[in-house]
Amino acid sequence: MKKHLFPVLIVIISLTFFTSCQKKEVVKKAPEPIKLLPLSGEQIFNKYQDAVVLIKHSFVYKITIDGEDFFFKDYDKRTGEISEFLSYEEAKADPNVTWGTGFFIDPQGTLLTNRHVVDVRPSDEEGKLILSGIKYRLESMYYAGAEDYRSKRSDYERLQYNNYNYDGYGSTVPEADMIRMGQILDEAEDRLNALGDYIENFEMMKNRVTKTSIQFGVFFNNQKSESLNDYVQYKSVKISENPEVDLTMMKPVNPGELIGRKIVSADMSKIDSIQIKPLKITEKVTMLGYNHGVAIGNTTSGMKPQLTEGNISQVTDENKVLYTIPALPGSSGSPVFDKFGRLVAVNFAGRTGTQSFNYGIQTQQIARFIK
Template identity: 25%
Template sequence: MNNENFNNETSQSNFEEHSSSTEIPGKKKWLLPTVFAVLGICSTILFFKAGELKKLWSNSSADSLKCGMTQTAIYEKYKNSVVLVANSYVYEVKVKGSAPVQFTVTESGELTPYDEHQNNPITITGTGFFVSKDGKLITNRHVASPWTVNSADDITSIKEVVSYKIPDDIEASQIADYIKQHWSEEIKEIDEEWAEVKLHTDTAVAAVDSAAGDISINMPEQKSKNPVDIAEIEVTGKIVRLGIALHNNKVKQIEDFIPCEFISQSDDPNVDVAVIQTISHNLPSKVKNVVDLSLAANDDSAIKPGTKAIMIGYPMGMQLAGTQKGIKVQVYEGEVNKESDGFAVQYNITSTHGASGSPVFNDCGRLIAVNFAGYDQTQGFNFGVVAKYALSLYENE
């Protein structure tokens, strides 16, 4: 009996051991695939999030390291990224649906037909800065397409001159030839009767900060003849050549500039920003640091008075930039002295015509504004479009 009980217990024990030994592999077969599946999901999530995590980490660490940068440090980082922009353009005029005729304004203030072999297009200068590795730059709209700034007054003045010069009885098909044959001689005949007027290039807040200044033309008084109706005259602007020059480049004329093309501009009249790009869609080799718009100050309400403001640009264009060793970019420092109105921020940086499109940084190296305007009458009152609009325009490309 004892033996039987022993055997039974032994059999029961053997059964339990056998059962235990057969259940463990089954659990492992179920457990291991589950572990691998979980690890796979985690790996996939980490793979797709790695870029964001890396960016978040680098941004936070970069900000903590960059804040407190000196004016010199910011200048050294971005001096090759900030460029002198030169834009040569003409006005294209159509009368009663005629073929377009191109016009320029001479140094003496005459509106005259443009001929690349006889005269020059209108040329202005400003500033821009690289924001991408494919050669895109941010500048002001009034630098990239000058005719769009208060264009109603400018174009009305041009229409009035053209209206006076062309009789209404000329057929549309003959307009271009008539202008070529009679424009100059007509100007000479009535030159003494012309009154000087200015094409307005002022904004509501301040004079637009462009090296071009105001364009002056001579406008004839209206005569008793039958002029063409200005409603039948269409005027638009057209770029002849758009280019950039970098710090230490030796340039004497716009043909020496790196060719660029117009890409886009803000449709909001309060947002004076535009995007241009090198024709090659490449960065010049000496540009090592583009201005990272993803780090730009996106909340302009956080740009408080007293915030350090450092501007790099080309005020007065070639007049100040030109040296025997090439053009030299300039840096100016001040402080924000008025809160943003949602579109622009004011600062007391010294500036003048030509600094249009200059980047304005805080002491963390973050872009806070794109300079666009200032008062001619006094220094220390300048304005920049808040950086979030440059970022928005660039992202919408």
């Protein structure tokens, strides 16, 4: 019995040894990490100039008073005084225009930019100031109207007295005219009283100041336009609800208009990485954007973004990073790249009184917003 088992055991042991050897042979080494090569500013520009676009935002301000909408174009940020009220059609024919920068994050033409590029409503404090200015204007109208009414009522009563006490020196007015004059004065008094009640209840009404976007238009790199209305229309599809994260996502209204356009996506590999390391102090960063909007971007050869460079000048905090990249109004929403050409920030604000210190939304917040 044992003699018969011995060859079987030898076969089993041999097979086990052979299998273990086979397993050892198929074990592969982990691939070596790809070594990133630093890019020059010129290389980053050439790689991403088609990823950056100029955004035109046409809009007007809107004030809603007790459910009724009124439109206006400008307001004084110090006093809250507004320009004249307009109908929507009048406002649409001559809107305000502001400029910003955006960049592609996928081949479908999805853009990332700043929230304040698309949401230009007055701040809460400015809104209160505007409403206070509106109330003051209504009060001025009321006092002027009341004085005018009292003057006309006095004239009417004098004519009425003369009609009934004609002594040969006054002038008479036909009775029908006197009745009509009385009716006009009564109607004016009713309107004046209604305005007074309106002012008295103004604070309790659902009044608010917002903005109304007419259109978002996108211009592409090297695009030659006969007019500044020759753009691809976009819409805002996602706005960050975090007040510290100034980001917005946009998509084309009609994706078919992107056919034939050159779309290059920014390198999001650092954004997508599982472990995002903070940027180091003095690390070189490069920004591509439309500084000063169309004023600089629109050249005889078409729309052209600009490259500006600097260094990280403050250790990254949870929301933003500070760098020494020069910027002007219009560069809001510009992508900021590291030395390897990876997206590391979205430019959103500058330090007051200087063009050389600017803030960008940092990597982790971009990742959270997109995902």
